[in-house]
Amino acid sequence: MLKISQLRANVAGRSILKGVDLEVRAGEVHAIMGPNGSGKSTLAQVLAGREDYEVTGGSVTFDGADLLAMPAEERARAGLFLGFQYPVEIPGVNNAYLLKAALNAKRKRAGLAEVDAYEFLSLIKAKMKFMGMDESFLGRGVNEGFSGGEKKRNEILQMLVLEPRLALLDETDSGLDIDALKVVAKGVNSLRSAERSIVLVTHYQRLLDYVEPDHVHVFADGRILKSGDKTLALALEARGYDWLREGRVA
Amino acid sequence: MNTARDKDAALRSFEAAWRARPADRIAATRTDAMQRFLALGLPGARDESWRYTNLRALAGRPFVDAEPAPSARASWLAGFCGSAVEIVNGRPSPAAIESVGDPALSIESLRAAIDRDPASLAARLESIGAAESERWALLNRALFVDGLRVRIAGRATAPLLIVHSAESARDDAAVHSRVIVEVDAGAEATIIEHHLGGSGHATLVNHATQLHLAPGASVDHYRVFSSDDRTTHFDALEVVQAADSRCRQFTVAIGGALVRANLSGRLDAPGAEHDSHALLVGRAARQVDCVNAIVHAASRTTSRQTARALAAGSSRVVFNSRVLVEAGTAGASSNQSCRGLLLSPTAEIDTRPQLEILADDVKCAHGATTGRLDPNMLFYLLSRGIDRAAAQTLLIYAFLDDLLTGMSLPGARRAIEDALIGELPGADLLRSTR
Numbered sequence: 001m002l003k004i005s006q007l008r009a010n011v012a013g014r015s016i017l018k019g020v021d022l023e024v025r026a027g028e029v030h031a032i033m034g035p036n037g038s039g040k041s042t043l044a045q046v047l048a049g050r051e052d053y054e055v056t057g058g059s060v061t062f063d064g065a066d067l068l069a070m071p072a073e074e075r076a077r078a079g080l081f082l083g084f085q086y087p088v089e090i091p092g093v094n095n096a097y098l099l100k101a102a103l104n105a106k107r108k109r110a111g112l113a114e115v116d117a118y119e120f121l122s123l124i125k126a127k128m129k130f131m132g133m134d135e136s137f138l139g140r141g142v143n144e145g146f147s148g149g150e151k152k153r154n155e156i157l158q159m160l161v162l163e164p165r166l167a168l169l170d171e172t173d174s175g176l177d178i179d180a181l182k183v184v185a186k187g188v189n190s191l192r193s194a195e196r197s198i199v200l201v202t203h204y205q206r207l208l209d210y211v212e213p214d215h216v217h218v219f220a221d222g223r224i225l226k227s228g229d230k231t232l233a234l235a236l237e238a239r240g241y242d243w244l245r246e247g248r249v250a
Numbered sequence: 251m252n253t254a255r256d257k258d259a260a261l262r263s264f265e266a267a268w269r270a271r272p273a274d275r276i277a278a279t280r281t282d283a284m285q286r287f288l289a290l291g292l293p294g295a296r297d298e299s300w301r302y303t304n305l306r307a308l309a310g311r312p313f314v315d316a317e318p319a320p321s322a323r324a325s326w327l328a329g330f331c332g333s334a335v336e337i338v339n340g341r342p343s344p345a346a347i348e349s350v351g352d353p354a355l356s357i358e359s360l361r362a363a364i365d366r367d368p369a370s371l372a373a374r375l376e377s378i379g380a381a382e383s384e385r386w387a388l389l390n391r392a393l394f395v396d397g398l399r400v401r402i403a404g405r406a407t408a409p410l411l412i413v414h415s416a417e418s419a420r421d422d423a424a425v426h427s428r429v430i431v432e433v434d435a436g437a438e439a440t441i442i443e444h445h446l447g448g449s450g451h452a453t454l455v456n457h458a459t460q461l462h463l464a465p466g467a468s469v470d471h472y473r474v475f476s477s478d479d480r481t482t483h484f485d486a487l488e489v490v491q492a493a494d495s496r497c498r499q500f501t502v503a504i505g506g507a508l509v510r511a512n513l514s515g516r517l518d519a520p521g522a523e524h525d526s527h528a529l530l531v532g533r534a535a536r537q538v539d540c541v542n543a544i545v546h547a548a549s550r551t552t553s554r555q556t557a558r559a560l561a562a563g564s565s566r567v568v569f570n571s572r573v574l575v576e577a578g579t580a581g582a583s584s585n586q587s588c589r590g591l592l593l594s595p596t597a598e599i600d601t602r603p604q605l606e607i608l609a610d611d612v613k614c615a616h617g618a619t620t621g622r623l624d625p626n627m628l629f630y631l632l633s634r635g636i637d638r639a640a641a642q643t644l645l646i647y648a649f650l651d652d653l654l655t656g657m658s659l660p661g662a663r664r665a666i667e668d669a670l671i672g673e674l675p676g677a678d679l680l681r682s683t684r
Contacts, residue, residue: 048633052625076635088630092648098634101644105635141648142630158634 001026001197002047002067002166007058008222009046016042018222019058024166027194031208031233032201034219035241040201041085043219044170048082049075062166076102077109079165083155083172085201090142095154098142099124099161106162127160130190132183148175156187167191168199173207185210205237218244256310261292263312267424268392274361275368279376284392290385299383302568302600303510303539308482313454315395316340316416316423325413325444326669327474330661332408338415340395340427347398354404354437360428363399371399374430378460378488383541384512386484390426390458397428402467406439409470409659415447416455416481424454431460433467433495440470440659445485445506448478452507458486463495465519470498470658476505476669479534483509493519493548498658499526502666503538504673515544517551517582528557529653529666531673532565532597542571546582546612553583558653559590559620560646561597570602573616577608584612590620591649593642643674 002024009017016039024030034040046053047060049072060067067075090098104114115123128135131153143151152172159167169188173181188198188211200207208216208230216232217224218241225244226232236244268284292309293300316339328334333350335357336343342359350357364371379387398412416425431441443459455477463469475483483506489497503509515524530538544553559567567590575582590599603616623645631641650670657663 048629050629071638072629072632073635073637073641076633082633084630084633088624088626090627090630090645090648092651093631093644097644098631098636101636101640102634105637109635162634 001063003061005059007043007046007060008056009042010054010056011042011052015056016222017046020223022217022224024197024199026197028214029192029198029200029211030215030217031213032199032217032219032224033203033233033236036203038219039222040219041170044082044168044201047168048072048080073105076162077106081159081162081164081167083152083159083167083169085170085174087143087151087155089144089146091144093142094139095142096124096138099158102158103161124161127157130160131157131187133157149177149180152176152184153180156184160187160191163191165195166197166199168201170201171203172200173202173204181207182210205233208233220244257306258309259312260309261288263314264389264393267313267315271393274364276364276372276375279372280392283379283388287385287388287392290382290388293382293385297382299541299570302566303508303537308454311422311452313422313424316418316425316453319417321415322417323413323415323446325411325446327442327444327662327665328411328413329665330409330659331411331442332406334411334413335398336413336415337397337427338417339423340397340425342396342398350410352407352410354402354406354439355410356401356403358399360394360397360399360430363430371430374460374462375428377490378458378486378514381514381543383543384486384514386456386510387458387486387512390428390456390486393426393456394428394458395426398430400429400431400441402431402433402437402439402469404434404437409440409442409662412441412443414443414445414455414457416453416477417447417449418451418453419449421452422454423451424456426456428457429459431462431469433461433463433469435464436466437464438468440472442472442474442662445473445475445477445483448481450478450480452480452482454482454484456484458488460488461490461497463489463491463497465493466495467492468496470500472500472502472659472662473511474502474504474666475509475511478505479507479536481506483511485510486512487514489513489515489524491515491517491519491522491524494521496523497525499524500657501526501528501530501540503529503540504531504666504669506536508537508539510539511541513540513542515542515553517544517546517548517553519548520550522548522551524553526553526555527653527656528555528569529650530557530559530567530569531670532559532561532563532567533673534563534565536563536565538565539568540570544571544573544584546573546575546579546584549579550581551579551583553585555586556653556656557588557601558650559588559599559601560593560650561590561599562593564594564596566598566600568600570600570604572604572606573614574606575609575612575614579609580611582609582612582614584614586616588618589649590618591646592620592622593646646674647671
């Protein structure tokens with residue numbers, strides 16, 4: 001589904017991604033772990049199409065198409081979803097508008113008619129209930145005045161409404177208490193299927209207790225340093241990142 | 251060609267128009283105004299309040315009075331108003347005045363009011379146009395052909411709509427009109443002035459409105475400019491407030507070639523409260539120049555001003571607001587907030603909030619910011635699959651949202667939103683997601 005080869009990218013003139021190779025097949029859940037500043041979030045943003053991040057080399061295909069040639073909005077409509085580490089507040093654009101406009105953009109690409117108002121509302125309400133969110137939030141500005149946990153739930157809600165082929169969740173677990181973490185994990189797990197893939201970018205093993213990954217990658221200094229199964233995450237939790245960096249791989 | 255003569259063509263044409271007017275019962279005050287206007291001349295680059303608006307091209311145009319014309323246009327603000335009076339080229343429709351049925355309102359043409367009571371009307375007319383920045387109001391006093399006098403004696407049942415249309419079959423027609431609104435103690439009303447028109451010809455509309463609020467009176471006033479792109483507006487609005495009166499004022503500029511909108515507010519007695527909100531939209535080559543001056547002349551007076559300026563194309567939007575708290579007052583409170591959004595590299599927004607505080611016990615705050623669309627917000631919307639044009643429109647709309655939601659009349663708000671959306675890119679999506 002997603003194939004990244006030797007991806008390099010600069011942010012503000014600095015080289016951040018230094019040759020990333022990664023393949024994600026349909027139905028798989030991958031976790032990308034790594035220390036602060038290693039480039040994990042940059043990878044997620046580059047994949048989602050952030051324009052001010054400059055790709056300097058390599059390639060990315062998504063379902064066989066050249067992902068890097070597509071503008072951000074087209075990537076989203078093709079089924080790529082980025083759950084933001086820091087979801088931006090947009091006062092004056094309400095959540096219901098955003099969800100509806102996003103859903104309709106995706107439907108339009110698939111040749112479907114705009115969603116019926118009643119159908120939309122029942123869909124949203126069901127998903128919100130599932131995520132333990134209050135309905136009043138629909139009329140509020142996007143992420144406006146939301147707590148950190150509410151913002152992350154909102155990201156997952158958008159993901160559930162848009163049903164992406166590939167979800168990239170950038171530190172969706174950070175700043176969550178244990179109850180919120182469980183709700184977020186429930187949302188992510190509900191999306192797991194043989195046709196969909198999920199990439200979790202995370203600092204900690206904690207989320208992986210609730211969303212079990214098929215593959216774990218350790219990211220450091222702009223590339224993947226080591227890949228393994230879920231036991232790699234446990235090893236990292238026990239021993240930190242330094243033992244990998246220093247080359248004393250067990 | 252004699253360029254020295256050409257550059258004064260407008261001034262000379264105004265003088266000629268004045269000489270051609272038959273004398274009326276306020277000839278003395280008109281003469282005084284004309285002489286002062288001629289002595290001052292048109293404002294130039296050295297006049298502080300005209301720094302951003304150059305009138306050189308206008309000064310070379312010989313203007314003629316717009317002829318009487320039949321009613322021509324429907325206002326898109328009419329839907330939710332009670333009575334409507336149309337003023338075409340400065341002349342109100344007698345039938346429309348007759349048809350106003352609200353017992354709280356008494357309306358007559360300004361000419362009729364002057365014929366009846368010239369002395370008190372002359373005094374009223376003179377209260378605006380004292381400052382140099384108000385010299386178009388001086389010219390207005392000399393040349394207005396007619397207008398309305400509205401008295402509000404109780405609680406009006408529905409908003410009163412005044413439609414100002416400018417209609418001319420030639421270039422350089424000038425319309426001078428005036429509206430006087432007197433609100434009795436404890437009376438309440440909503441008044442909407444809608445400036446429409448232009449028939450594709452370069453037209454000058456020089457209008458003045460005076461709102462005088464007695465103790466405890468409450469008025470919501472809207473002035474909306476949506477003329478075509480060949481119409482120049484000079485608009486002076488005076489608001490004088492007595493004790494415990496309340497005025498909520500909304501100025502909306504979404505049309506015209508040049509809109510110079512002055513607001514001069516005077517809080518004359520304790521407890522007076524004034525809110526003014528300006529929604530200023532520049533596109534193509536439009537220039538919008540909004541100049542507010544609020545005077546706190548008494549203790550315990552409150553003013554709040556908000557402005558949202560949007561500039562696209564090669565437009566320029568100016569918001570200049572000055573608050574003066576007079577000496578000897580206590581407990582005045584004033585807040586000014588101005589935000590600008592630039593939508594093109596060739597557009598310009600100039601904001602100048604100014605405070606002059608001559609008293610000790612005051613609470614004043616002001617802030618002004620101007621920027622472009624936030625790239626993080628834009629990326630967030632794009633990453634959800636929303637079109638770039640639509641995402642930009644959503645963000646523009648979001649920028650205006652707090653001002654729009656603050657409008658006191660939901661009907662006016664919706665109509666203004668619709669008109670505004672027509673001015674923005676990606677309008678269709680916005681309509682469907684709203």
